[in-house]
Amino acid sequence: MNDSVATIFLNPMNFGLISQSSPRPPFDDLIQRLVSLRNKHNQIGQKRPVIVSVDIPSGWHVEEGDVDGTGIKPDMLISLTAPKFCAKKFGGPHHFLGGRFVPPAIAEKYKLILPPYPGTSMCVRIGKPPQIDISALRENYISPEFLEHQVEADPLNQ
Numbered sequence: 001m002n003d004s005v006a007t008i009f010l011n012p013m014n015f016g017l018i019s020q021s022s023p024r025p026p027f028d029d030l031i032q033r034l035v036s037l038r039n040k041h042n043q044i045g046q047k048r049p050v051i052v053s054v055d056i057p058s059g060w061h062v063e064e065g066d067v068d069g070t071g072i073k074p075d076m077l078i079s080l081t082a083p084k085f086c087a088k089k090f091g092g093p094h095h096f097l098g099g100r101f102v103p104p105a106i107a108e109k110y111k112l113i114l115p116p117y118p119g120t121s122m123c124v125r126i127g128k129p130p131q132i133d134i135s136a137l138r139e140n141y142i143s144p145e146f147l148e149h150q151v152e153a154d155p156l157n158q
Contacts, residue, residue, distance in 0.1 A: 007047070009034060011072055012054040023059060031058045034072055052076040056084055065089030082112050083126065095127040 011034065023031055037049060051074040056062055059071025063085040066073070076094035079087055081102055087095065100117045107114060117124050 008050045008052060010052050010054070011058050011074060027058065031072060032070075034058075035070065050075045052078065054078050055080045056086055057090070060086050060089075062086055078123070079126070082110075082114060095125070096123045097126050098123040100124075 034051060051072055053072060053074035053076070055078070057066070057072045057074050057077065060066050065071075065086040066089065073092070074090070075092045076096070077087060077090045077092060078096045078098050080097075081099050083095075083097065097115065100122060102112060102114060106112070115124050115126055
Protein backbone atom coordinates (compact mmCIF):
# COMPACT_ATOMS: atom_id res chain seq x y z
CA MET A 1 0.00 0.00 0.00
CA ASN A 2 1.33 3.41 -0.89
CA ASP A 3 0.19 5.43 2.10
CA SER A 4 1.44 8.71 0.69
CA VAL A 5 -1.17 8.74 -2.08
CA ALA A 6 -4.39 7.15 -0.85
CA THR A 7 -6.84 9.28 1.10
CA ILE A 8 -9.82 6.92 1.06
CA PHE A 9 -9.70 3.15 1.51
CA LEU A 10 -12.74 1.08 0.63
CA ASN A 11 -12.95 -1.96 2.90
CA PRO A 12 -15.39 -4.38 1.23
CA MET A 13 -13.81 -7.49 2.79
CA ASN A 14 -15.91 -9.33 5.29
CA PHE A 15 -15.53 -12.91 6.32
CA GLY A 16 -18.96 -14.46 6.32
CA LEU A 17 -21.98 -13.61 8.36
CA ILE A 18 -21.46 -16.31 10.98
CA SER A 19 -17.68 -16.48 11.01
CA GLN A 20 -16.27 -16.46 14.51
CA SER A 21 -12.68 -17.22 13.55
CA SER A 22 -9.96 -14.68 12.92
CA PRO A 23 -9.37 -13.62 9.33
CA ARG A 24 -7.01 -15.92 7.42
CA PRO A 25 -4.07 -14.95 5.20
CA PRO A 26 -3.80 -12.80 3.17
CA PHE A 27 -6.71 -10.85 4.67
CA ASP A 28 -5.26 -10.77 8.19
CA ASP A 29 -2.20 -8.92 6.87
CA LEU A 30 -4.31 -6.46 4.86
CA ILE A 31 -6.43 -5.61 7.91
CA GLN A 32 -3.34 -5.12 10.06
CA ARG A 33 -1.80 -2.84 7.41
CA LEU A 34 -4.90 -0.64 7.31
CA VAL A 35 -5.05 -0.42 11.10
CA SER A 36 -1.30 0.35 11.29
CA LEU A 37 -1.51 2.92 8.51
CA ARG A 38 -4.26 4.76 10.31
CA ASN A 39 -2.41 4.66 13.64
CA LYS A 40 0.83 5.83 11.99
CA HIS A 41 -0.86 8.88 10.50
CA ASN A 42 -2.39 9.76 13.89
CA GLN A 43 1.02 9.55 15.60
CA ILE A 44 2.87 11.78 13.13
CA GLY A 45 0.08 14.32 12.78
CA GLN A 46 -0.65 13.70 9.11
CA LYS A 47 -4.15 13.65 7.76
CA ARG A 48 -5.19 10.05 8.18
CA PRO A 49 -6.86 8.11 5.40
CA VAL A 50 -10.63 7.74 5.50
CA ILE A 51 -11.82 4.14 5.73
CA VAL A 52 -15.21 3.13 4.33
CA SER A 53 -16.37 -0.36 5.33
CA VAL A 54 -19.09 -2.26 3.52
CA ASP A 55 -21.62 -4.25 5.58
CA ILE A 56 -19.27 -5.55 8.31
CA PRO A 57 -15.93 -3.86 9.07
CA SER A 58 -13.06 -6.30 8.52
CA GLY A 59 -11.97 -8.05 11.67
CA TRP A 60 -15.35 -7.56 13.37
CA HIS A 61 -17.65 -10.30 14.62
CA VAL A 62 -21.03 -9.99 12.90
CA GLU A 63 -22.90 -9.70 16.20
CA GLU A 64 -20.35 -8.51 18.77
CA GLY A 65 -18.34 -5.99 16.73
CA ASP A 66 -14.60 -5.43 17.23
CA VAL A 67 -14.28 -7.90 20.10
CA ASP A 68 -10.50 -7.89 20.53
CA GLY A 69 -9.82 -4.33 19.34
CA THR A 70 -7.76 -5.36 16.31
CA GLY A 71 -10.39 -4.78 13.63
CA ILE A 72 -10.72 -1.83 11.30
CA LYS A 73 -12.28 1.29 12.77
CA PRO A 74 -14.03 2.85 9.79
CA ASP A 75 -15.15 6.45 9.39
CA MET A 76 -18.12 5.30 7.33
CA LEU A 77 -20.14 2.11 7.38
CA ILE A 78 -22.41 1.16 4.51
CA SER A 79 -24.79 -1.54 5.75
CA LEU A 80 -26.34 -3.69 3.03
CA THR A 81 -30.01 -4.72 3.15
CA ALA A 82 -30.26 -4.14 6.93
CA PRO A 83 -27.71 -3.19 9.60
CA LYS A 84 -26.06 -6.21 11.22
CA PHE A 85 -25.93 -6.43 15.03
CA CYS A 86 -22.29 -5.30 15.02
CA ALA A 87 -23.41 -1.92 13.61
CA LYS A 88 -24.55 -1.02 17.14
CA LYS A 89 -20.84 -0.86 18.04
CA PHE A 90 -19.98 1.42 15.11
CA GLY A 91 -18.85 4.79 16.44
CA GLY A 92 -17.96 6.56 13.20
CA PRO A 93 -19.71 9.68 12.00
CA HIS A 94 -21.31 8.29 8.82
CA HIS A 95 -23.62 5.27 8.60
CA PHE A 96 -25.62 4.55 5.47
CA LEU A 97 -28.01 1.78 4.51
CA GLY A 98 -27.75 0.57 0.92
CA GLY A 99 -30.24 -1.46 -1.05
CA ARG A 100 -33.96 -0.86 -1.02
CA PHE A 101 -34.79 -4.30 -2.32
CA VAL A 102 -36.14 -6.05 0.81
CA PRO A 103 -39.57 -7.46 -0.03
CA PRO A 104 -42.27 -6.53 2.50
CA ALA A 105 -42.80 -10.21 3.39
CA ILE A 106 -39.13 -10.60 4.36
CA ALA A 107 -39.13 -7.35 6.33
CA GLU A 108 -42.21 -8.53 8.21
CA LYS A 109 -40.88 -12.06 8.80
CA TYR A 110 -37.63 -10.79 10.35
CA LYS A 111 -39.25 -7.76 11.98
CA LEU A 112 -37.00 -5.36 10.09
CA ILE A 113 -37.75 -1.70 10.63
CA LEU A 114 -36.13 -0.03 7.65
CA PRO A 115 -36.12 3.71 7.01
CA PRO A 116 -37.84 5.20 3.99
CA TYR A 117 -35.57 5.97 1.04
CA PRO A 118 -35.80 9.45 -0.45
CA GLY A 119 -37.11 9.47 -4.02
CA THR A 120 -35.36 6.82 -6.10
CA SER A 121 -32.21 6.79 -3.97
CA MET A 122 -30.58 3.42 -3.38
CA CYS A 123 -29.12 4.49 -0.03
CA VAL A 124 -30.18 6.44 3.02
CA ARG A 125 -28.26 7.90 5.95
CA ILE A 126 -29.07 6.19 9.22
CA GLY A 127 -27.94 7.38 12.60
CA LYS A 128 -27.04 10.95 13.39
CA PRO A 129 -24.91 13.05 11.05
CA PRO A 130 -21.77 14.43 12.69
CA GLN A 131 -22.23 17.56 14.77
CA ILE A 132 -20.21 20.54 13.60
CA ASP A 133 -18.95 23.12 16.04
CA ILE A 134 -19.41 26.30 14.00
CA SER A 135 -17.11 28.29 16.26
CA ALA A 136 -14.30 25.80 15.59
CA LEU A 137 -14.45 26.67 11.89
CA ARG A 138 -13.37 30.27 12.51
CA GLU A 139 -9.71 31.04 12.06
CA ASN A 140 -9.70 33.74 14.71
CA TYR A 141 -12.00 35.91 16.74
CA ILE A 142 -10.60 39.28 15.69
CA SER A 143 -13.13 41.73 14.39
CA PRO A 144 -13.01 42.16 10.61
CA GLU A 145 -12.95 45.97 10.78
CA PHE A 146 -9.79 47.89 10.07
CA LEU A 147 -8.15 49.65 12.94
CA GLU A 148 -7.54 53.36 12.46
CA HIS A 149 -3.78 52.98 12.01
CA GLN A 150 -4.38 50.36 9.27
CA VAL A 151 -6.49 52.65 7.08
CA GLU A 152 -5.26 55.17 4.51
CA ALA A 153 -6.65 58.66 4.72
CA ASP A 154 -7.96 58.39 1.16
CA PRO A 155 -10.48 55.49 1.02
CA LEU A 156 -9.67 54.92 -2.67
CA ASN A 157 -6.09 54.00 -1.75
CA GLN A 158 -7.03 51.02 0.39
